[in-house]
Amino acid sequence: MTLNIPSFQLSSIGPALTLTVTAILILLLDALSPKGRKGYFPQLSLAGLALATFQAIGLWGRTGTDFARMIYLDNFTFFFYLIFILGTALTVLLSRQYLEDYGKNLGEYYALLLFATVGMMLMAAGAHLIMIFLGLEIMSIAVYVLAGLFREDARSNEAALKYLILGSFASAFLLFGMAMLYGAAGGTLYLDDLAGRLAGASALQPLTLLSIALLVVGFGFKVASVPFHMWTPDVYEGAPTSVTAFMAVGVKAAAFAAFARVFFLAFLAMKVDWNMLLWVLAVATMTVGNVTAIAQTNIKRMLAYSSIAHAGYLLVALVAANQLGAVSLLYYLLAYTLMNLGAFGVVILVGRKRDSYLNIYDYSGLGFQHPALAAAMALFMFALAGIPPTMGFVGKFYIFSAAVKAGYIWLAILGVLNSLVSVFYYLRITVLMYMKPAEADLGPVLFTPAQTAVVAVTAFGVLWFGIFPGFLYDLAVNATKIFPGL
Amino acid sequence: MQLPILSILIFFPVAGIGLLLFLNKENQRGLKIATMGIALVEFCFSLPLWFSFNGQTAAMQFVERRDWLPSYGISYYVGVDGFSLLLILLTTFLTPICVLATWEDIQHRVKEFMICLLALMSGMIGVFVSLDLFLFYVFWEVMLIPMYLLIGVWGNPARRVYAAIKFFLFTMFGSLLMLVAILVLYFHYGATTGTYTFDLLKMYGLNIPFHMQFWMFLAFGLAFAIKVPMFPFHTWLPDAHTEAPTVGSVILAAVLLKMGTYGFLRFNMPLFPQAAHYFVPLFSILALIGIIYGALVSMMQKDLKRLIAFSSVSHLGFVMLGLFTFTMPGVQGGIIQMINHGLSTGALFLIVGMIYERRHTRMIADFGGLSTPMPVYAAIFLIVSLSSIGLPGLNGFVGEFLILLGTFKTNKLYAVLGATGVIFAACYMLWMFQRVMFGEVTNDKNRDLKDLSWREIVIFAPLILFIVWIGVYPSTFLDKTKATTENFLAMMDKAKDTKVSLSQVFKGEAP
Numbered sequence: 001m002t003l004n005i006p007s008f009q010l011s012s013i014g015p016a017l018t019l020t021v022t023a024i025l026i027l028l029l030d031a032l033s034p035k036g037r038k039g040y041f042p043q044l045s046l047a048g049l050a051l052a053t054f055q056a057i058g059l060w061g062r063t064g065t066d067f068a069r070m071i072y073l074d075n076f077t078f079f080f081y082l083i084f085i086l087g088t089a090l091t092v093l094l095s096r097q098y099l100e101d102y103g104k105n106l107g108e109y110y111a112l113l114l115f116a117t118v119g120m121m122l123m124a125a126g127a128h129l130i131m132i133f134l135g136l137e138i139m140s141i142a143v144y145v146l147a148g149l150f151r152e153d154a155r156s157n158e159a160a161l162k163y164l165i166l167g168s169f170a171s172a173f174l175l176f177g178m179a180m181l182y183g184a185a186g187g188t189l190y191l192d193d194l195a196g197r198l199a200g201a202s203a204l205q206p207l208t209l210l211s212i213a214l215l216v217v218g219f220g221f222k223v224a225s226v227p228f229h230m231w232t233p234d235v236y237e238g239a240p241t242s243v244t245a246f247m248a249v250g251v252k253a254a255a256f257a258a259f260a261r262v263f264f265l266a267f268l269a270m271k272v273d274w275n276m277l278l279w280v281l282a283v284a285t286m287t288v289g290n291v292t293a294i295a296q297t298n299i300k301r302m303l304a305y306s307s308i309a310h311a312g313y314l315l316v317a318l319v320a321a322n323q324l325g326a327v328s329l330l331y332y333l334l335a336y337t338l339m340n341l342g343a344f345g346v347v348i349l350v351g352r353k354r355d356s357y358l359n360i361y362d363y364s365g366l367g368f369q370h371p372a373l374a375a376a377m378a379l380f381m382f383a384l385a386g387i388p389p390t391m392g393f394v395g396k397f398y399i400f401s402a403a404v405k406a407g408y409i410w411l412a413i414l415g416v417l418n419s420l421v422s423v424f425y426y427l428r429i430t431v432l433m434y435m436k437p438a439e440a441d442l443g444p445v446l447f448t449p450a451q452t453a454v455v456a457v458t459a460f461g462v463l464w465f466g467i468f469p470g471f472l473y474d475l476a477v478n479a480t481k482i483f484p485g486l
Numbered sequence: 487m488q489l490p491i492l493s494i495l496i497f498f499p500v501a502g503i504g505l506l507l508f509l510n511k512e513n514q515r516g517l518k519i520a521t522m523g524i525a526l527v528e529f530c531f532s533l534p535l536w537f538s539f540n541g542q543t544a545a546m547q548f549v550e551r552r553d554w555l556p557s558y559g560i561s562y563y564v565g566v567d568g569f570s571l572l573l574i575l576l577t578t579f580l581t582p583i584c585v586l587a588t589w590e591d592i593q594h595r596v597k598e599f600m601i602c603l604l605a606l607m608s609g610m611i612g613v614f615v616s617l618d619l620f621l622f623y624v625f626w627e628v629m630l631i632p633m634y635l636l637i638g639v640w641g642n643p644a645r646r647v648y649a650a651i652k653f654f655l656f657t658m659f660g661s662l663l664m665l666v667a668i669l670v671l672y673f674h675y676g677a678t679t680g681t682y683t684f685d686l687l688k689m690y691g692l693n694i695p696f697h698m699q700f701w702m703f704l705a706f707g708l709a710f711a712i713k714v715p716m717f718p719f720h721t722w723l724p725d726a727h728t729e730a731p732t733v734g735s736v737i738l739a740a741v742l743l744k745m746g747t748y749g750f751l752r753f754n755m756p757l758f759p760q761a762a763h764y765f766v767p768l769f770s771i772l773a774l775i776g777i778i779y780g781a782l783v784s785m786m787q788k789d790l791k792r793l794i795a796f797s798s799v800s801h802l803g804f805v806m807l808g809l810f811t812f813t814m815p816g817v818q819g820g821i822i823q824m825i826n827h828g829l830s831t832g833a834l835f836l837i838v839g840m841i842y843e844r845r846h847t848r849m850i851a852d853f854g855g856l857s858t859p860m861p862v863y864a865a866i867f868l869i870v871s872l873s874s875i876g877l878p879g880l881n882g883f884v885g886e887f888l889i890l891l892g893t894f895k896t897n898k899l900y901a902v903l904g905a906t907g908v909i910f911a912a913c914y915m916l917w918m919f920q921r922v923m924f925g926e927v928t929n930d931k932n933r934d935l936k937d938l939s940w941r942e943i944v945i946f947a948p949l950i951l952f953i954v955w956i957g958v959y960p961s962t963f964l965d966k967t968k969a970t971t972e973n974f975l976a977m978m979d980k981a982k983d984t985k986v987s988l989s990q991v992f993k994g995e996a997p
Contacts, residue, residue: 368595382631388624397665402671412669416662423658425649427634435638435647460613470555
């Protein structure tokens with residue numbers, strides 16, 4: 001028996017490789033460095049991320065597959081690489097001071113962040129369902145640990161355990177769905193082949209439909225869509241804020257990358273079958289997320305429910321299942337990364353030492369005590385609510401355009417009405433900041449350079465790309481050319 | 487090359503905000519002077535619009551066009567015609583007056599107030615000049631934020647937050663449905679013609695099937711009807727007006743409400759002409775209800791500001807009645823009445839604001855006999871009240887007369903009912919005036935009230951000048967709008983005689 005190793009190019013997975021090496025290096029250095037000399041891990045992570053960025057940009061424009069057709073090389077993948085790198089880099093910048101306050105500025109934190117990012121990259125690049133599953137597990141396991149980083153804190157423990165148990169269930173569903181698909185498609189899990197095999201076979205095989213349903217459960221869990229969202233608020237609230245930001249942005253984007261790729265490539269022929277299912281999920285997700293967010297008084301919980309609602313808007317883009325839908329998905333995920341990380345940046349800054357100020361009423365009077373910080377928060381809130389001239393508006397505009405174009409006018413109407421509901425709770429933050437007197441003197445906010453930079457950069461990005469969305473739009477159009485059937 | 491006047495008008499206030507950011511927030515006087523300067527310069531920039539505007543043509547003038555998002559058919563496309571010209575000038579004309587009116591009124595957070603005011607100005611002008619649906623929508627929404635802050639931060643402490651949120655949510659509700667309609671229109675245009683564009687003027691010529699016009703007219707109409715506000719969507723207005731600071735009320739009444747009526751003229755009617763004709767009875771009746779109901783409710787108000795707020799519902803009902811006649815006098819009357827309402831009601835809010843500054847109450851019952859200590863104030867108040875009622879020789883008369891003339895041509899019953907509104911207006915205004923100004927001074931606190939200062943007289947002088955000017959010689963203004971109105975009516979006439987039924991709409995059949 002000869003072992004046949006197919007040829008491959010390491011540069012195809014360059015960014016993922018770089019991050020893996022960086023993460024391992026951090027773990028090694030963590031073990032070797034003397035106590036008190038471990039402050040350089042964030043810088044090291046950022047260096048790795050910067051290198052990965054260059055590699056991802058260098059890959060831009062390449063096409064094809066590698067590693068025995070396990071990995072896609074296309075602009076869709078690279079676009080997501082950039083989203084993940086951006087999300088992770090901003091998270092790293094937010095983390096340091098926050099973790100130091102807790103005495104948790106540990107090497108493994110950064111290593112886990114990077115490992116999770118590697119998992120995300122593999123999810124976006126996966127050309128084989130098992131590859132996607134592996135990516136998902138690499139990401140998930142790292143994030144389970146991150147959620148429980150504050151192991152002395154009961155809520156952080158609860159978050160980690162809850163996420164682990166429910167997440168394992170979801171992974172099992174996903175795997176089960178893949179297994180059935182393997183049978184239904186006659187023994188292949190390559191996305192390229194699946195489309196042909198499934199379309200060739202009598203389309204309405206019950207096994208295929210069942211596997212689609214199971215995949216929806218698995219992905220639905222990771223993107224936090226209703227009714228698989230139960231874990232979200234508790235995990236988001238309990239996890240360290242920087243991890244929450246990372247989860248809300250990175251995990252969701254990665255799950256949507258795989259979700260979109262699988263459904264737009266492999267299942268396109270069965271569009272009619274899953275469209276209605278996702279339609280219902282989208283409406284339920286938007287509505288439950290937005291309506292429940294109104295009742296929240298903890299800012300992290302509010303943002304958790306708002307992130308559920310945003311998953312709903314993103315599902316609308318999937319339902320539309322047209323070129324514009326794919327473009328809007330990419331654009332919106334990028335927009336969401338910026339505005340949500342910005343908002344969490346403000347939450348961390350306002351929360352200060354050991355998250356002392358997480359109630360929304362702690363924002364009372366912020367507008368005139370810290371005008372710049374409050375203005376940034378107001379901008380993020382208006383952006384999340386989808387009010388121009390911000391990226392949030394442009395993103396929603398694209399998503400609802402896609403829905404209207406595909407003929408889902410009712411879905412668009414329900415979507416905009418949901419935006420209206422969301423306006424209410426986002427506005428409440430601005431009401432508190434500008435229209436209510438401070439309940440107590442907030443005292444000084446410690447503006448560390450890194451955290452301030454995150455808020456400033458995201459605020460600028462949200463505004464700039466809201467007014468001039470053309471560049472990113474063209475980039476996203478370029479990235480979604482890989483779905484010929486749309 | 488021609489100067490890009492409209493871009494200057496839109497972005498000069500934004501540049502002004504940049505300037506204000508560098509001023510010390512403690513230096514209130516400096517901030518006010520700087521804003522005043524910016525507003526005056528802006529007004530000067532807007533004067534060339536008036537002088538070089540060609541009233542003989544219905545074409546868009548001062549057009550500027552740049553690609554914004556070319557792959558989506560979105561462009562930065564602005565222009566002015568007879569409909570928007572007067573409203574832009576009204577905006578630039580009122581802003582310096584508003585700044586002057588804040589001199590004593592706004593004492594805390596002056597810097598933020600002025601920033602909001604300038605942002606609002608920029609947004610309002612943007613709304614009036616946009617000829618691209620996307621651009622229009624952006625300005626339409628952007629403008630909400632500063633107004634929301636004006637009401638919520640500087641309003642009446644008791645209920646300002648409630649009023650601000652109500653204002654925001656009501657307007658947002660309508661505009662979001664309009665956004666969906668804009669998208670439907672965009673894709674319909676693309677599907678029929680093959681080019682995807684948000685260019686409004688190109689869409690005018692599109693022949694949309696009636697069943698689509700029906701829904702899109704309602705979606706756009708809801709957004710604008712909330713803004714106007716037409717009965718029964720008016721409930722945000724009394725709250726917003728009453729709780730807003732004086733200047734907020736002035737801008738809200740004078741300019742923001744006009745966006746609704748302007749929206750009907752610019753978007754709803756020409757885009758969906760058949761549906762517009764179909765909906766004439768519904769909208770006319772709602773307008774009439776607004777006229778009469780607004781007047782009756784005004785009569786019963788105890789609070790001066792609330793009284794004026796409800797009178798706005800009544801006056802805007804006149805405008806809508808006139809626009810939906812699709813006759814020359816009706817539409818022209820509607821346009822001139824928009825300006826009239828801006829001048830008169832703006833002035834009324836300023837008048838109430840001044841007495842509020844002195845007495846810190848707006849209850850009619852707290853006043854009485856004010857004309858004795860404040861003769862100048864009484865004279866100005868009387869002129870403005872009479873203009874609001876529609877006394878011949880003052881501006882209100884011209885607008886209401888033209889509107890009723892147009893209405894009489896098309897439906898005599900509507901005209902008769904509408905005319906009662908004028909009578910009711912006389913009732914509530916004069917009765918209010920009598921209770922506040924005439925008789926003996928019953929409340930000792932009113933005995934030594936100071937009469938208007940020079941600053942306050944300067945605020946009213948230009949307003950009264952135009953109140954009289956429009957009343958005596960309206961042709962100056964009507965001439966500018968004539969060609970545009972004729973063109974508009976010709977466009978509407980083409981769609982006049984379509985016979986349609988509701989069952990066709992619900993079945994989705996094109997007639």
